[in-house]
Amino acid sequence: MRIGAIDCGTNSIRLLIAEVEQTENGPQLVDLERIMKIVRLGEGVDATGKFAEAALQRTFAVAREYAEILARYDVQSLRFGATSATRDAQNRQIFIEGIEEILGVRPEVIAGEEEAALSFAGAASAVNNSDQRTVVVDLGGGSTEFVLGNQQGIVAARSLNIGCVRLTERYAASSPLTVEQREQILLDVDRAIDEAAETIDFYSAERLIGVAGTATTVTAHALNLDTYDSQAINATYLPVKEIEKAARSLYSMDREQRAALGFMHEGRIDVIGTGALIWARIVERLSQLSGGKIDGAIASEFDILDGLVLSQIDSTR
Numbered sequence: 247m248r249i250g251a252i253d254c255g256t257n258s259i260r261l262l263i264a265e266v267e268q269t270e271n272g273p274q275l276v277d278l279e280r281i282m283k284i285v286r287l288g289e290g291v292d293a294t295g296k297f298a299e300a301a302l303q304r305t306f307a308v309a310r311e312y313a314e315i316l317a318r319y320d321v322q323s324l325r326f327g328a329t330s331a332t333r334d335a336q337n338r339q340i341f342i343e344g345i346e347e348i349l350g351v352r353p354e355v356i357a358g359e360e361e362a363a364l365s366f367a368g369a370a371s372a373v374n375n376s377d378q379r380t381v382v383v384d385l386g387g388g389s390t391e392f393v394l395g396n397q398q399g400i401v402a403a404r405s406l407n408i409g410c411v412r413l414t415e416r417y418a419a420s421s422p423l424t425v426e427q428r429e430q431i432l433l434d435v436d437r438a439i440d441e442a443a444e445t446i447d448f449y450s451a452e453r454l455i456g457v458a459g460t461a462t463t464v465t466a467h468a469l470n471l472d473t474y475d476s477q478a479i480n481a482t483y484l485p486v487k488e489i490e491k492a493a494r495s496l497y498s499m500d501r502e503q504r505a506a507l508g509f510m511h512e513g514r515i516d517v518i519g520t521g522a523l524i525w526a527r528i529v530e531r532l533s534q535l536s537g538g539k540i541d542g543a544i545a546s547e548f549d550i551l552d553g554l555v556l557s558q559i560d561s562t563r
Contacts, residue, residue: 463518
């Protein structure tokens with residue numbers, strides 16, 4: 247059986263098509279296609295509360311490409327998850343109806359807590375299975391999800407509006423970031439982490455996993471990769487200081503310097519400085535809040551997209 251999932255966030259729209267194979271250890275997923283396009287659907291949403299027409303048309307164009315790929319693979323089950331930007335946009339109905347017309351499936355506007363749970367499921371499926379209490383942080387374009395859990399399931403989760411696109415736009419973040427911009431961004435991040443700590447017992451956490459493009463791009467920079475290499479990045483552990491060093495390097499670069507990095511996706515160039523600063527601060531603060539038990543972070547290439555596929559397995563048997 248072939249299952250598909252599309253994750254449409256503030257910055258990117260991603261497609262995963264997987265074959266479900268039954269084994270002695272239960273169903274296993276084999277990737278057939280994994281594609282990411284940056285469309286910046288959430289461009290301007292933080293300021294206007296609405297999707298821009300140009301952003302909708304960029305997204306619809308990629309959805310048409312994905313429809314052709316899904317048909318070619320004869321996908322039997324498809325789940326479309328729309329996250330932060332769609333939650334915030336007052337004119338989301340235009341987006342929902344447009345996607346349904348193109349793909350024949352109605353997009354689900356995923357609540358922040360469900361997004362966190364799906365990200366946890368995806369990350370946990372690919373990073374060294376452990377019963378340690380683990381925090382998964384999904385740092386996206388519009389929001390960041392914090393979820394605490396272990397092999398027994400989710401303990402607590404919180405979604406907060408501190409994505410890399412949102413804060414880049416909010417503070418007109420430049421390349422490189424100025425001292426004032428960094429201070430403004432960090433105030434928002436600290437407030438968000440304090441709010442998350444009201445729900446999540448970070449002191450009980452023993453491990454931190456970062457998912458999505460910011461965390462993996464910071465890892466690629468720390469590893470000095472010439473090109474983006476998912477296999478080299480996935481499950482890589484970096485200490486706090488190495489993450490801070492890589493982040494500082496990225497937010498101190500100008501646009502041309504970032505663009506020259508072989509692993510850098512064109513659509514991340516203008517937001518990676520903000521994203522790297524957010525990620526480094528999250529790692530630093532969670533290390534403090536855990537009493538030092540968290541002393542770094544693991545990058546995972548598997549996240550909500552994989553969670554959306556995994557969620558369909560039981561229902562398609």
